[in-house]
Amino acid sequence: MITLSNVHKSFGDNHVLRGVDLHVERGTSMVIIGGSGTGKSICIKTVLGLVTPERGTITVDGQDVTQTKDRDAFLARFGMLFQAAALFDSLPVWQNVAFRLMRGSLKRPKDEAREIAIEKLRRVGLTADVADRLPAELSGGMQKRVGLARAIAADPEIIFFDEPTTGLDPIMAGVINDLIREIVTEMGATTMTITHDMTSVRTIADNVAMLHGGKIRWTGPVADIDAAHDPYLDQFINGRAEGPIETVR
Amino acid sequence: MRLLAGIGAVTLGLLGAIGRVAMFLGATLTHLVRPPFYPREFALALLNIGWLSLPVVGLTAIFTGGALALQIYAGGARFNAEAVVPQIVAIGMVRELGPVLVGLMIAARVTSSIAAEIATMKVTEQIDALVTLSTHPMKYLTVPRVLAATLAVPLLVGVGDIIGIFGGYAVATGTLGFNAAAYIQNTVDFLELRDVVSSLVKGAVFGCLAALMGCYFGMNSGRGAQGVGRATKGSVEAAAVLILAANFVLTGVFFSV
Numbered sequence: 001m002i003t004l005s006n007v008h009k010s011f012g013d014n015h016v017l018r019g020v021d022l023h024v025e026r027g028t029s030m031v032i033i034g035g036s037g038t039g040k041s042i043c044i045k046t047v048l049g050l051v052t053p054e055r056g057t058i059t060v061d062g063q064d065v066t067q068t069k070d071r072d073a074f075l076a077r078f079g080m081l082f083q084a085a086a087l088f089d090s091l092p093v094w095q096n097v098a099f100r101l102m103r104g105s106l107k108r109p110k111d112e113a114r115e116i117a118i119e120k121l122r123r124v125g126l127t128a129d130v131a132d133r134l135p136a137e138l139s140g141g142m143q144k145r146v147g148l149a150r151a152i153a154a155d156p157e158i159i160f161f162d163e164p165t166t167g168l169d170p171i172m173a174g175v176i177n178d179l180i181r182e183i184v185t186e187m188g189a190t191t192m193t194i195t196h197d198m199t200s201v202r203t204i205a206d207n208v209a210m211l212h213g214g215k216i217r218w219t220g221p222v223a224d225i226d227a228a229h230d231p232y233l234d235q236f237i238n239g240r241a242e243g244p245i246e247t248v249r
Numbered sequence: 250m251r252l253l254a255g256i257g258a259v260t261l262g263l264l265g266a267i268g269r270v271a272m273f274l275g276a277t278l279t280h281l282v283r284p285p286f287y288p289r290e291f292a293l294a295l296l297n298i299g300w301l302s303l304p305v306v307g308l309t310a311i312f313t314g315g316a317l318a319l320q321i322y323a324g325g326a327r328f329n330a331e332a333v334v335p336q337i338v339a340i341g342m343v344r345e346l347g348p349v350l351v352g353l354m355i356a357a358r359v360t361s362s363i364a365a366e367i368a369t370m371k372v373t374e375q376i377d378a379l380v381t382l383s384t385h386p387m388k389y390l391t392v393p394r395v396l397a398a399t400l401a402v403p404l405l406v407g408v409g410d411i412i413g414i415f416g417g418y419a420v421a422t423g424t425l426g427f428n429a430a431a432y433i434q435n436t437v438d439f440l441e442l443r444d445v446v447s448s449l450v451k452g453a454v455f456g457c458l459a460a461l462m463g464c465y466f467g468m469n470s471g472r473g474a475q476g477v478g479r480a481t482k483g484s485v486e487a488a489a490v491l492i493l494a495a496n497f498v499l500t501g502v503f504f505s506v
Binding site: 045048049050071072075076078079080082083084086087088089099100103104105150 | 287
């Protein structure tokens with residue numbers, strides 16, 4: 001469904017992506033792992049058009065993402081949970097969740113949008129009383145859940161999760177991981193998750209890809225990662241300081 | 250040789266910056282006439298830039314008008330021209346001090362606020378989030394603010410002109426012994442339509458520049474708190490300089506003989 005072929009991206013002298021090849025099947029959950037600064041987030045941002053690659057092609061359902069004529073309709077297929085939730089400070093929680101439902105091609109009446117927002121908030125374990133609060137009044141874990149509710153508000157076909165558990169305590173991280181797995185399973189969505197949290201990987205993933213040195217170093221089913229015998233993957237999933245991956249990057 | 254290279258680099262940098270701002274203005278104007286429109290964002294910007302700026306504009310204008318009356322009276326006394334206080338206060342406030350001071354106050358209050366808000370949104374990926382939610386940041390953030398400032402600042406300038414003249418009137422009639430009715434009559438008789446029109450046009454241009462600089466620097470901010478700080482500082486500096494430069498040009502256009 002989503003295919004990246006030979007994708008390159010640099011920022012000045014920093015050649016972050018050096019020919020990424022990756023394929024994500026429809027209805028599956030792909031988790032991209034790798035160290036900090038290896039370009040995991042850039043990968044998903046290239047799919048959404050937030051970052052333009054210098055070389056390579058990215059297709060969704062066989063269509064080149066740079067050639068999409070109706071950008072609104074294209075983006076309406078996606079939901080995204082950002083690393084720090086990226087909630088709009090000036091809007092109350094329910095308007096954050098219902099943002100897409102209040103404008104553009106998916107616009108609904110205000111009351112209906114609010115009802116959907118509250119239903120999605122309940123789905124991520126938040127009660128209706130947070131709906132009228134501002135994002136700054138919520139804890140980090142609650143903000144993450146609101147971000148998750150916003151990502152699924154319009155029932156997208158494809159959902160991206162950028163480091164969904166970063167900055168959360170282990171219990172809240174577990175709650176978010178379980179929520180993501182449940183939502184992905186019940187919605188049948190295609191998902192790409194960026195993380196370096198191995199608990200997330202084992203909870204969320206159907207397939208795993210490891211990004212290292214600007215390329216996909218290893219990819220395969222999550223069940224195979226422990227027996228992969230790739231020294232880079234082995235060092236990463238076991239969190240060892242010694243190994244082929246330089247610890248000072 | 251090194252000096253020439255330095256001058257060349259600065260010139261190229263300046264031309265590049267002018268080009269980028271011109272392209273940003275062009276994009277803003279293009280999005281201004283193409284739907285979707287965001288009336289709620291426009292109304293909020295109008296409230297913030299227009300209504301909430303009234304206290305600072307009013308205070309700036311009244312003190313400036315009062316000080317101007319005192320200065321003109323003291324200066325005019327040197328050659329027996331104390332009686333021109335109403336006329337000079339009116340012309341000074343309406344043609345120059347009203348628009349320029351309101352423009353600079355807007356640069357300080359609004360440009361900085363817009364730049365800091367948008368830069369923070371960029372740093373915290375809220376701009377990226379807007380894009381993924383099928384909302385163009387230029388349409389949602391820039392157009393409402395630039396349009397609101399272009400419409401609201403002329404009104405603020407008009408209010409500032411009136412309050413400034415009132416400040417001069419209060420000082421002149423309260424402490425300098427001017428007759429109240431004669432002061433008002435002299436002010437009204439001396440002002441021309443061209444003075445008022447130039448004041449409002451300057452207000453519109455200054456408002457547009459102030460909001461445009463806030464949005465431009467916010468959208469192009471660097472990373473982290475330092476990036477937000479630099480964007481905010483740069484936006485106020487650029488807006489202030491552009492307002493003063495535009496004032497010079499517009500004064501030439503309206504009043505060159």
